[in-house]
Amino acid sequence: MDSQALPESENAKGQMQLASLLLIDTVAEISICKKKALVIKSLQEAFTLSRFEKDGKIHTMAVLEDDGESVKGVDLSVTLSRYDSNSFDVIKDMEFNEIVKIILECTTTVTVKYKKLLPCVTGEEHLAIGINYAEHGKETGQVRPFMFPKFVATDPAVHYLHYEKGWLLDYEVELGIAFPSAVCLSSDVEHLRIGFLVVNDFTDRATLMRKMDSQNVTGGKGFPDAKSKIGFLPTGPYMVIPRDWRAFVKELQLQLCVNGELRQRGNAKDMVWKIDEIIERSLAVKGKKCSYYQDKTVTLFTGDCIPSNSIIITGTPAGTAFNAPKRSFIFGTLIKYICTGRFLSAKMHPYILQQYLKKQMKNPFYLKPGDQVESCINYLGTIKTRVQ
Numbered sequence: 001m002d003s004q005a006l007p008e009s010e011n012a013k014g015q016m017q018l019a020s021l022l023l024i025d026t027v028a029e030i031s032i033c034k035k036k037a038l039v040i041k042s043l044q045e046a047f048t049l050s051r052f053e054k055d056g057k058i059h060t061m062a063v064l065e066d067d068g069e070s071v072k073g074v075d076l077s078v079t080l081s082r083y084d085s086n087s088f089d090v091i092k093d094m095e096f097n098e099i100v101k102i103i104l105e106c107t108t109t110v111t112v113k114y115k116k117l118l119p120c121v122t123g124e125e126h127l128a129i130g131i132n133y134a135e136h137g138k139e140t141g142q143v144r145p146f147m148f149p150k151f152v153a154t155d156p157a158v159h160y161l162h163y164e165k166g167w168l169l170d171y172e173v174e175l176g177i178a179f180p181s182a183v184c185l186s187s188d189v190e191h192l193r194i195g196f197l198v199v200n201d202f203t204d205r206a207t208l209m210r211k212m213d214s215q216n217v218t219g220g221k222g223f224p225d226a227k228s229k230i231g232f233l234p235t236g237p238y239m240v241i242p243r244d245w246r247a248f249v250k251e252l253q254l255q256l257c258v259n260g261e262l263r264q265r266g267n268a269k270d271m272v273w274k275i276d277e278i279i280e281r282s283l284a285v286k287g288k289k290c291s292y293y294q295d296k297t298v299t300l301f302t303g304d305c306i307p308s309n310s311i312i313i314t315g316t317p318a319g320t321a322f323n324a325p326k327r328s329f330i331f332g333t334l335i336k337y338i339c340t341g342r343f344l345s346a347k348m349h350p351y352i353l354q355q356y357l358k359k360q361m362k363n364p365f366y367l368k369p370g371d372q373v374e375s376c377i378n379y380l381g382t383i384k385t386r387v388q
Helices: 008-036 076-080 096-105 134-140 186-190 205-211 223-227 245-251 275-284 327-339 348-360
Strands: 046-054 057-066 070-075 110-113 125-130 146-151 158-161 173-178 195-200 239-242 253-258 261-267 291-293 296-298 372-377 381-387
Touching (some): 057 096, 070 076, 076 096, 146 223, 146 291, 173 372, 186 275, 195 245, 195 381, 205 223, 223 291, 239 245, 327 348
Antiparallel strands (some): 046 057, 057 070, 070 110, 125 146, 173 195, 195 239, 291 296, 372 381
Protein backbone atom coordinates (compact mmCIF):
# COMPACT_ATOMS: atom_id res chain seq x y z
CA MET A 1 0.00 0.00 0.00
CA ASP A 2 1.25 3.53 -0.81
CA SER A 3 2.36 5.37 2.33
CA GLN A 4 0.27 8.38 1.28
CA ALA A 5 -2.87 6.26 1.70
CA LEU A 6 -2.10 5.48 5.34
CA PRO A 7 -3.72 7.51 8.14
CA GLU A 8 -1.47 10.46 9.06
CA SER A 9 -0.63 9.14 12.53
CA GLU A 10 0.22 5.66 11.24
CA ASN A 11 2.32 7.08 8.42
CA ALA A 12 4.21 9.33 10.84
CA LYS A 13 4.79 6.38 13.18
CA GLY A 14 6.19 4.33 10.32
CA GLN A 15 8.51 7.16 9.32
CA MET A 16 9.75 7.47 12.90
CA GLN A 17 10.46 3.73 13.05
CA LEU A 18 12.34 3.91 9.77
CA ALA A 19 14.36 6.89 11.01
CA SER A 20 15.23 4.99 14.18
CA LEU A 21 16.41 1.97 12.18
CA LEU A 22 18.51 4.20 9.96
CA LEU A 23 20.04 5.88 12.99
CA ILE A 24 20.87 2.52 14.60
CA ASP A 25 22.40 1.33 11.32
CA THR A 26 24.48 4.51 11.01
CA VAL A 27 25.76 4.23 14.59
CA ALA A 28 26.62 0.58 13.97
CA GLU A 29 28.53 1.52 10.82
CA ILE A 30 30.53 4.22 12.60
CA SER A 31 31.40 1.87 15.44
CA ILE A 32 32.94 -0.59 12.98
CA CYS A 33 35.78 1.88 12.55
CA LYS A 34 36.58 1.71 16.24
CA LYS A 35 35.88 -1.96 16.97
CA LYS A 36 37.37 -3.74 13.97
CA ALA A 37 40.47 -1.55 13.90
CA LEU A 38 41.40 -2.91 17.33
CA VAL A 39 41.39 -6.53 16.19
CA ILE A 40 44.92 -7.78 15.55
CA LYS A 41 45.40 -10.65 13.10
CA SER A 42 46.61 -13.85 14.75
CA LEU A 43 50.32 -14.60 14.46
CA GLN A 44 49.53 -17.67 12.41
CA GLU A 45 47.98 -15.39 9.78
CA ALA A 46 50.06 -12.22 9.87
CA PHE A 47 52.66 -10.07 11.63
CA THR A 48 51.56 -6.64 12.81
CA LEU A 49 54.53 -4.28 13.12
CA SER A 50 54.80 -0.83 14.72
CA ARG A 51 57.80 1.47 14.90
CA PHE A 52 58.89 3.72 17.77
CA GLU A 53 62.02 5.48 18.95
CA LYS A 54 63.81 4.80 22.22
CA ASP A 55 67.25 5.91 23.36
CA GLY A 56 68.02 7.27 19.93
CA LYS A 57 67.29 3.98 18.16
CA ILE A 58 64.41 2.85 15.95
CA HIS A 59 62.56 -0.12 17.45
CA THR A 60 60.16 -2.47 15.70
CA MET A 61 57.40 -4.06 17.77
CA ALA A 62 55.35 -7.14 16.92
CA VAL A 63 51.94 -5.85 18.03
CA LEU A 64 49.76 -8.26 19.97
CA GLU A 65 47.15 -5.88 21.41
CA ASP A 66 45.69 -2.47 20.58
CA ASP A 67 43.30 -0.67 22.93
CA GLY A 68 42.87 2.36 20.70
CA GLU A 69 45.24 4.51 22.73
CA SER A 70 48.38 2.34 22.85
CA VAL A 71 49.82 -0.85 21.39
CA LYS A 72 51.34 -3.74 23.31
CA GLY A 73 53.66 -6.42 22.02
CA VAL A 74 57.15 -7.85 21.68
CA ASP A 75 60.11 -5.57 20.96
CA LEU A 76 61.67 -7.43 18.04
CA SER A 77 64.57 -5.01 17.81
CA VAL A 78 65.71 -5.88 21.33
CA THR A 79 65.03 -9.59 20.86
CA LEU A 80 66.93 -9.80 17.55
CA SER A 81 69.40 -6.97 18.19
CA ARG A 82 68.20 -5.30 14.97
CA TYR A 83 67.46 -1.57 14.99
CA ASP A 84 66.86 -1.08 11.29
CA SER A 85 64.82 1.91 10.21
CA ASN A 86 62.71 -0.29 7.92
CA SER A 87 60.67 -2.93 9.80
CA PHE A 88 61.04 -5.34 6.89
CA ASP A 89 64.79 -5.39 7.47
CA VAL A 90 64.41 -6.44 11.11
CA ILE A 91 62.94 -9.77 10.00
CA LYS A 92 64.92 -10.04 6.78
CA ASP A 93 65.80 -13.58 5.59
CA MET A 94 63.70 -15.15 8.38
CA GLU A 95 61.00 -17.73 7.67
CA PHE A 96 57.42 -16.91 8.65
CA ASN A 97 57.17 -19.74 11.19
CA GLU A 98 60.55 -18.83 12.65
CA ILE A 99 59.33 -15.31 13.41
CA VAL A 100 56.13 -16.67 14.98
CA LYS A 101 58.18 -18.94 17.24
CA ILE A 102 60.41 -16.06 18.40
CA ILE A 103 57.42 -13.88 19.25
CA LEU A 104 55.59 -16.62 21.12
CA GLU A 105 58.65 -17.53 23.16
CA CYS A 106 59.32 -13.96 24.25
CA THR A 107 58.05 -13.41 27.81
CA THR A 108 58.69 -9.64 27.96
CA THR A 109 56.29 -7.16 26.38
CA VAL A 110 56.34 -3.40 25.89
CA THR A 111 53.51 -0.87 25.65
CA VAL A 112 53.75 2.29 23.53
CA LYS A 113 51.23 5.11 23.32
CA TYR A 114 49.84 5.94 19.88
CA LYS A 115 51.32 9.43 20.07
CA LYS A 116 54.80 7.91 20.44
CA LEU A 117 54.54 5.75 17.33
CA LEU A 118 56.51 6.61 14.20
CA PRO A 119 55.08 6.29 10.68
CA CYS A 120 54.90 2.56 10.05
CA VAL A 121 56.54 3.12 6.65
CA THR A 122 58.98 5.93 5.87
CA GLY A 123 59.75 7.49 2.49
CA GLU A 124 58.98 10.55 0.39
CA GLU A 125 58.22 9.16 -3.06
CA HIS A 126 55.03 7.17 -3.53
CA LEU A 127 52.83 5.90 -6.32
CA ALA A 128 49.07 6.53 -6.28
CA ILE A 129 46.12 5.16 -8.21
CA GLY A 130 43.22 7.45 -9.02
CA ILE A 131 39.65 6.28 -9.58
CA ASN A 132 40.24 2.66 -8.52
CA TYR A 133 36.72 2.20 -7.10
CA ALA A 134 33.80 2.39 -9.52
CA GLU A 135 31.51 4.39 -7.23
CA HIS A 136 34.19 7.02 -6.65
CA GLY A 137 34.56 7.22 -10.40
CA LYS A 138 30.88 8.01 -10.73
CA GLU A 139 30.98 10.82 -8.17
CA THR A 140 34.04 12.41 -9.79
CA GLY A 141 32.89 11.93 -13.37
CA GLN A 142 35.76 9.62 -14.39
CA VAL A 143 35.48 6.09 -15.72
CA ARG A 144 38.92 4.49 -15.53
CA PRO A 145 41.88 4.30 -13.15
CA PHE A 146 45.14 6.15 -13.73
CA MET A 147 48.50 6.56 -11.98
CA PHE A 148 50.48 9.50 -10.63
CA PRO A 149 53.33 10.07 -8.16
CA LYS A 150 52.98 11.62 -4.71
CA PHE A 151 56.04 13.38 -3.26
CA VAL A 152 55.66 13.85 0.48
CA ALA A 153 57.08 12.37 3.68
CA THR A 154 54.84 10.05 5.67
CA ASP A 155 53.31 11.11 9.00
CA PRO A 156 52.32 9.00 12.04
CA ALA A 157 48.86 7.77 13.02
CA VAL A 158 48.32 10.58 15.56
CA HIS A 159 48.35 13.34 13.01
CA TYR A 160 48.02 17.11 13.05
CA LEU A 161 47.35 18.74 9.71
CA HIS A 162 47.98 22.49 9.48
CA TYR A 163 45.32 24.04 7.26
CA GLU A 164 46.19 26.88 4.90
CA LYS A 165 43.69 29.52 3.81
CA GLY A 166 42.36 28.91 0.32
CA TRP A 167 42.60 25.14 0.44
CA LEU A 168 39.73 22.87 -0.47
CA LEU A 169 40.98 20.15 1.86
CA ASP A 170 39.59 16.74 0.94
CA TYR A 171 40.09 13.34 2.58
CA GLU A 172 40.62 9.90 1.01
CA VAL A 173 40.98 6.75 3.10
CA GLU A 174 43.09 4.28 1.14
CA LEU A 175 44.82 0.95 1.39
CA GLY A 176 48.59 1.30 1.11
CA ILE A 177 51.01 -1.47 0.22
CA ALA A 178 54.80 -1.60 0.64
CA PHE A 179 57.54 -4.07 -0.26
CA PRO A 180 60.68 -5.24 1.56
CA SER A 181 62.79 -4.78 -1.57
CA ALA A 182 62.52 -3.26 -5.02
CA VAL A 183 59.94 -4.84 -7.33
CA CYS A 184 61.36 -5.20 -10.83
CA LEU A 185 59.00 -7.80 -12.31
CA SER A 186 55.27 -8.27 -11.85
CA SER A 187 55.97 -11.89 -10.96
CA ASP A 188 57.96 -10.72 -7.90
CA VAL A 189 54.76 -10.34 -5.90
CA GLU A 190 54.33 -14.11 -5.92
CA HIS A 191 57.26 -14.66 -3.58
CA LEU A 192 57.72 -11.29 -1.83
CA ARG A 193 56.16 -10.40 1.49
CA ILE A 194 53.79 -7.48 1.16
CA GLY A 195 53.08 -4.98 3.91
CA PHE A 196 49.60 -3.45 4.19
CA LEU A 197 48.70 -0.21 5.96
CA VAL A 198 45.93 2.36 6.11
CA VAL A 199 46.75 5.83 4.75
CA ASN A 200 44.86 9.05 4.14
CA ASP A 201 45.65 10.59 0.76
CA PHE A 202 44.76 14.20 1.59
CA THR A 203 44.15 16.51 -1.37
CA ASP A 204 43.85 20.24 -1.94
CA ARG A 205 41.13 20.31 -4.57
CA ALA A 206 41.71 24.03 -5.22
CA THR A 207 45.26 23.36 -6.43
CA LEU A 208 44.04 20.36 -8.38
CA MET A 209 41.32 22.28 -10.21
CA ARG A 210 43.70 25.09 -11.06
CA LYS A 211 46.38 22.80 -12.48
CA MET A 212 44.50 19.84 -13.94
CA ASP A 213 43.81 19.29 -17.62
CA SER A 214 40.01 19.16 -17.69
CA GLN A 215 40.05 17.51 -21.11
CA ASN A 216 42.46 14.77 -20.01
CA VAL A 217 41.95 14.22 -16.28
CA THR A 218 43.43 10.72 -16.35
CA GLY A 219 46.67 12.20 -17.66
CA GLY A 220 47.26 13.00 -13.99
CA LYS A 221 48.27 16.63 -14.39
CA GLY A 222 47.77 18.57 -11.15
CA PHE A 223 47.40 15.52 -8.93
CA PRO A 224 51.00 15.38 -7.61
CA ASP A 225 50.91 19.12 -6.82
CA ALA A 226 47.54 18.86 -5.05
CA LYS A 227 48.50 15.77 -3.04
CA SER A 228 52.14 16.45 -2.12
CA LYS A 229 51.79 19.16 0.51
CA ILE A 230 53.31 18.68 3.97
CA GLY A 231 51.10 16.50 6.17
CA PHE A 232 49.17 14.97 3.28
CA LEU A 233 50.14 11.31 3.89
CA PRO A 234 49.60 9.99 7.44
CA THR A 235 50.04 6.24 7.91
CA GLY A 236 48.38 3.79 10.25
CA PRO A 237 49.83 2.77 13.60
CA TYR A 238 51.16 -0.46 12.14
CA MET A 239 51.98 -2.38 8.99
CA VAL A 240 50.55 -5.88 8.59
CA ILE A 241 52.43 -8.59 6.69
CA PRO A 242 50.05 -11.50 6.02
CA ARG A 243 51.02 -15.06 5.23
CA ASP A 244 48.44 -15.18 2.41
CA TRP A 245 48.07 -11.62 1.13
CA ARG A 246 45.50 -12.46 -1.55
CA ALA A 247 43.06 -13.83 1.02
CA PHE A 248 43.88 -10.96 3.40
CA VAL A 249 42.95 -8.22 0.90
CA LYS A 250 39.47 -9.67 0.45
CA GLU A 251 38.76 -9.09 4.15
CA LEU A 252 39.65 -5.41 4.27
CA GLN A 253 36.96 -2.78 4.80
CA LEU A 254 37.84 0.90 4.46
CA GLN A 255 36.03 3.59 6.46
CA LEU A 256 36.42 7.27 7.18
CA CYS A 257 34.57 9.46 9.66
CA VAL A 258 34.63 13.25 10.02
CA ASN A 259 33.62 14.49 13.46
CA GLY A 260 31.99 11.12 14.09
CA GLU A 261 29.99 11.14 10.84
CA LEU A 262 30.57 8.27 8.42
CA ARG A 263 31.69 9.70 5.07
CA GLN A 264 33.38 6.79 3.28
CA ARG A 265 32.99 3.03 3.29
CA GLY A 266 34.28 0.43 0.84
CA ASN A 267 35.92 -2.97 0.43
CA ALA A 268 39.40 -3.54 -0.95
CA LYS A 269 38.11 -6.50 -2.97
CA ASP A 270 36.16 -4.00 -5.08
CA MET A 271 39.25 -2.27 -6.48
CA VAL A 272 39.07 -2.00 -10.27
CA TRP A 273 42.79 -2.63 -10.68
CA LYS A 274 43.84 -5.42 -8.33
CA ILE A 275 47.33 -5.45 -6.85
CA ASP A 276 48.80 -7.62 -9.62
CA GLU A 277 47.50 -5.26 -12.29
CA ILE A 278 48.73 -2.18 -10.42
CA ILE A 279 52.24 -3.64 -10.32
CA GLU A 280 52.12 -4.69 -13.96
CA ARG A 281 50.89 -1.30 -15.19
CA SER A 282 53.36 0.60 -13.03
CA LEU A 283 56.35 -1.34 -14.34
CA ALA A 284 55.10 -0.94 -17.92
CA VAL A 285 55.76 2.83 -17.78
CA LYS A 286 59.08 2.70 -15.90
CA GLY A 287 61.43 5.46 -16.92
CA LYS A 288 58.77 7.32 -18.91
CA LYS A 289 58.10 10.93 -17.95
CA CYS A 290 54.34 10.71 -18.14
CA SER A 291 53.35 12.73 -15.04
CA TYR A 292 53.58 16.40 -14.07
CA TYR A 293 54.87 17.98 -10.87
CA GLN A 294 55.75 21.63 -10.30
CA ASP A 295 55.29 22.29 -14.02
CA LYS A 296 57.80 19.63 -15.05
CA THR A 297 57.33 16.16 -16.48
CA VAL A 298 58.39 13.42 -14.06
CA THR A 299 58.48 9.63 -13.85
CA LEU A 300 56.17 7.60 -11.61
CA PHE A 301 59.19 6.37 -9.66
CA THR A 302 62.97 6.58 -9.82
CA GLY A 303 64.75 3.80 -11.70
CA ASP A 304 63.42 0.69 -13.39
CA CYS A 305 61.96 -0.93 -10.26
CA ILE A 306 59.30 0.08 -7.77
CA PRO A 307 61.53 0.94 -4.80
CA SER A 308 61.18 -0.36 -1.26
CA ASN A 309 59.85 2.14 1.25
CA SER A 310 57.58 3.57 -1.43
CA ILE A 311 53.91 3.18 -0.64
CA ILE A 312 51.54 2.25 -3.42
CA ILE A 313 48.33 4.07 -2.58
CA THR A 314 45.62 1.98 -4.17
CA GLY A 315 42.60 4.30 -4.44
CA THR A 316 39.66 5.50 -2.38
CA PRO A 317 35.97 4.52 -2.23
CA ALA A 318 33.09 6.94 -2.77
CA GLY A 319 32.21 9.66 -0.28
CA THR A 320 34.81 12.39 -0.81
CA ALA A 321 33.86 16.05 -0.43
CA PHE A 322 34.42 16.64 -4.14
CA ASN A 323 31.82 15.68 -6.71
CA ALA A 324 31.93 16.41 -10.42
CA PRO A 325 29.78 19.33 -11.65
CA LYS A 326 26.27 18.40 -12.70
CA ARG A 327 25.07 18.85 -16.24
CA SER A 328 22.83 21.73 -15.18
CA PHE A 329 25.85 23.62 -13.83
CA ILE A 330 27.89 22.96 -16.97
CA PHE A 331 25.01 24.06 -19.23
CA GLY A 332 24.36 27.25 -17.24
CA THR A 333 28.05 28.12 -17.18
CA LEU A 334 28.31 27.49 -20.92
CA ILE A 335 25.46 29.91 -21.56
CA LYS A 336 27.23 32.51 -19.41
CA TYR A 337 30.48 31.84 -21.27
CA ILE A 338 28.82 32.60 -24.58
CA CYS A 339 26.51 35.44 -23.57
CA THR A 340 29.18 37.42 -21.71
CA GLY A 341 31.68 37.08 -24.53
CA ARG A 342 34.20 35.21 -22.38
CA PHE A 343 34.86 32.92 -25.34
CA LEU A 344 36.88 35.79 -26.82
CA SER A 345 39.51 35.64 -24.04
CA ALA A 346 39.23 32.24 -22.34
CA LYS A 347 39.10 28.62 -23.43
CA MET A 348 35.83 26.87 -22.63
CA HIS A 349 36.99 23.92 -20.46
CA PRO A 350 39.30 25.93 -18.17
CA TYR A 351 36.60 28.59 -17.80
CA ILE A 352 33.98 26.06 -16.66
CA LEU A 353 36.50 24.50 -14.27
CA GLN A 354 37.36 27.85 -12.69
CA GLN A 355 33.68 28.70 -12.24
CA TYR A 356 33.16 25.35 -10.53
CA LEU A 357 36.14 26.07 -8.28
CA LYS A 358 34.35 29.21 -7.08
CA LYS A 359 31.23 27.15 -6.37
CA GLN A 360 33.23 24.53 -4.46
CA MET A 361 34.58 27.22 -2.12
CA LYS A 362 31.09 27.23 -0.56
CA ASN A 363 30.94 23.43 -0.14
CA PRO A 364 30.72 22.72 3.63
CA PHE A 365 31.98 19.12 3.29
CA TYR A 366 35.59 20.16 2.82
CA LEU A 367 37.72 19.98 5.96
CA LYS A 368 38.39 23.04 8.06
CA PRO A 369 40.30 23.82 11.29
CA GLY A 370 38.82 21.97 14.25
CA ASP A 371 37.68 18.96 12.25
CA GLN A 372 38.67 15.48 13.42
CA VAL A 373 39.11 12.71 10.87
CA GLU A 374 39.37 8.99 11.59
CA SER A 375 40.62 6.85 8.71
CA CYS A 376 40.56 3.13 9.35
CA ILE A 377 40.79 -0.33 7.83
CA ASN A 378 40.03 -3.41 9.87
CA TYR A 379 43.21 -5.17 11.05
CA LEU A 380 45.28 -2.14 9.96
CA GLY A 381 44.32 0.32 12.69
CA THR A 382 43.14 3.92 12.71
CA ILE A 383 44.68 7.26 11.75
CA LYS A 384 43.46 10.12 13.93
CA THR A 385 43.83 13.49 12.19
CA ARG A 386 43.07 16.86 13.74
CA VAL A 387 42.93 19.79 11.33
CA GLN A 388 44.51 22.90 12.86
